[in-house]
Amino acid sequence: MTTKHAYAYGKLGDHDVLRVGFGAMQLEHAGPADAVRVLRRAVELGVDHLDTAQFYGPGTVNDLIRTALHPYAGTLRIVTKVGAVTHPAERLAAAQKPAELRASVEANLRALDTDHLAVVNLRRADMPPGITATGDQVVDLDSQLAELIALRDEGKIGGIGLSHVSLAQLRQALPAGIACVQNLYNVLTRDHEDVLTECAEQGIAWVPYFPLGSAFDRIPSVTDNPVVIAHARRLGITAAQAGLAWLLGHSPATLLIPGTRDLAHLTDNVAVARIGLDHEAMTAIDALAGTPA
Template identity: 55%
Template sequence: MPSISSPGETDTAPRPGGTAPFAGRTVSRIGYGALQLDRLRGDRATALALVRRAIERGVDHIDTAQFYGDGYANEILREAVGPGDDVMIVSKVGATANPGGPIPLRLAQRPEELRAGVEDNLATLGVDHIPVVNLRRSDSGPGLPPEGDQVVDLDDQLAEMTAMRDEGKIGGIGLSGVGLDGVRRAVPAGIACVQNAYSLVCRDDEDLLRLCAAEGIAWVPFFPLGGNVFPGMPKVTDEPAVRAVAESLGVTPSQVGLAWLLHHAPNVLLIPGTGDPAHLEANLAVGDITLDAAALAALDAVESRSNQVSLG
């Protein structure tokens, strides 16, 4: 089986948002998150066309997971992304799908579960190597609280992830849902990225973001516009300052929220997800938005609230 990507291809389209280093490569700062592909489960042709359109527009960083639609997102990517596209597909482990359950996923934190998760991703993506795999924990931000045998020491997990890297199954190791102390512990193992809930209105991890920038670790925020999944989690688009900046620039509040992230730190990589072609174009256009000093000052002054919301 081939690898999911091979560096060195010549780009034919400008990469949206410009570029930034990631796990030894240079990728578009605006990528695509495949979570929303499951909304197109009944329209496979549209799902495939959406991914192809993102690639044609210069996206070369796609984020996925086996538990996105219980393998559906990976299946779409397997069909839509060819070896000549030079697209870096990043996956994650630490949870599994829970179809029909009250919560659509459950934690899978034990080392043997992490290995099984990598094997499942390899199978559904149809590859023998994944450039980066994120270890999804629940130390920080919203999500399921670990209980019982799902309370696993980070060092034990990193040992398994490192073993799979040594075996060539994965390339870089990423961390998701982690705190500052956890990343400090993990840095010696070699960390490619951190994926945490982070947005203009939820900036709990500012110290962690600075650490990642200093260590050359990519910062890949999820819930980049706040949340509508968790009750009580603030939304970027509700902020008067965001709406005012959007009106002055003739763009949407969502675009302003994403543009702020790109301006805030050079190691930020965005992976906004959507199942709608028009929304995809709006997300990619964020890279063309310039925020001047006055706009940035107004946005930086927005109050940050905690993202510590639990599903448990």
């Protein structure tokens, strides 16, 4: 059996949130009516941490969020990401300059029809996977943080987050006051364990993206791993729930933002906030670090 998770809530900056939120990126591939249903059901299930970006769609996802949830409940924390834009040819490109970061924040505010975002994550573009900055898009971190601090001082954003950063970059950014870090991390891909450790020590929320892997850049699928499957079956949960529950059990700093277009998967995902794996499952999955795909 699984055990009820003792800590269903965690900290996102100054806010207590359910440790399982919702990542909205997949909704750009959903029908509008289905997307609205999923978003409204997520809030009904207690989700109060919603992750989005104006370049998802582009613009489509924020439009769906506004349609589904505006006016927003006072407990809903909307988090967005800047540092990239989608060009008309639907090619994602770096947008790292301070003026571009400000423009992206303003675009999110307009699209979501709000005057405040709980957290804005700066998506750096220094390393793969994904977009990498070249030419005049290679921008120093301090100048980017200065622009985000100005936006925070203006009351347009509540907290500053980082995405796709190294340990050195996180430490460089600490004086700015960092609410969360979003890096690639899951049961099978743990290259950023050092960043997670620093987040835990500093009281910063750790929000892993691709928590179950991804076909993108051939990141291994957690739900296809035989060890994960075997323990999930033994515990009477899904492989996805096992992979997500391991992340919550691995560090109290972890908040999750799994995305889905499916109502049943949404219910399964949110239930993970109150699932704890037993010692046998945690130990077996711990041992998967560095396992080949």
